[in-house]
């Protein structure tokens with residue numbers, strides 16, 4: 201039986217595009233009773249032209265310039281929150297109170313206090329919900345997790361993550377506005393910590409368990425930028441770069457680094473884990489490859505030393521996570537597919553399958569770690585993260 205799932209999209213930027221595409225594609229590739237219907241799309245009145253073009257391109261049946269109307273409409277089942285971070289709190293709470301299913305882009309909120317109120321609202325309303333940490337659904341990252349769960353890394357000693365880009369090096373790049381709100385702390389909450397390290401932290405805790413404590417340093421290299429909306433030169437208050445040390449509950453130690461000033465790095469999200477049995481390395485700029493150093497198997501058998509070495513697994517086989525839904529071995533999938541894979545898992549959870557992770561409750565952990573990182577950078581002290 202086919203069930204309509206009527207989508208109310210909030211936001212018509214980069215993430216609105218990634219999510220709209222995923223809603224349209226998901227039933228073509230994954231078995232689901234749901235047929236997503238692009239019912240309404242919200243954008244600000246001042247961005248109306250872009251909103252109209254966006255709605256026409258993706259086939260939205262209607263547009264709204266007041267997000268509350270989308271949330272209240274009886275012909276909407278699911279509210280998809282792709283608006284800038286400072287709106288997440290009010291929108292999610294209103295959507296929960298209206299009984300809608302909720303999809304929320306990362307980071308969850310501006311800070312953990314907001315996140316707690318959002319979690320309380322969705323739990324009180326009992327509405328299904330997910331936060332879009334889409335990289336968990338990169339097949340190679342899901343395989344990374346599988347190899348750890350199969351015991352192929354063993355006792356973990358080290359975890360090392362970087363998330364580097366280079367698009368803000370020029371002091372002429374403005375802050376704020378539709379395209380660059382991620383550079384405006386009032387709208388984004390923070391800089392690379394909330395935008396990029398939130399991904400690294402979500403993945404790290406998923407792969408290696410909770411982080412207990414952090415010690416961080418942040419830097420803002422360009423101190424003033426023109427604000428795209430006011431036209432005035434304004435102080436930059438986001439963190440342009442952040443690095444932190446982490447202690448994990450399992451006794452391993454980690455380093456995390458993120459910047460938008462690494463010339464040549466575009467979306468360089470990498471992480472490596474080192475254990476007594478093996479190591480695994482992933483680089484999002486080569487998303488179909490997983491590198492694995494196999495030293496000892498879970499049954500204790502040593503790999504013969506003359507054939508040990510890093511192996512590159514081309515993660516396109518049908519037995520690899522998600523790949524049986526895509527193409528024949530050797531044919532790669534890309535960035536947009538991570539959103540399709542995510543929605544496939546979310547729809548499966550709505551149909552009684554495994555509970556989707558991360559939901560808002562679990563994403564609050566990442567928010568707490570981000571808050572701790574920023575607090576540590578402010579105080580120059582180690583900060584513990586409550587369990």
Ligand code: SOE
Pocket residue numbers: 365382395396467
């Ligand atoms: C920022 O440039 C950004 O678009 C992030 O906001 C996304 O979460 C990340 O996936 C790619 O980079």
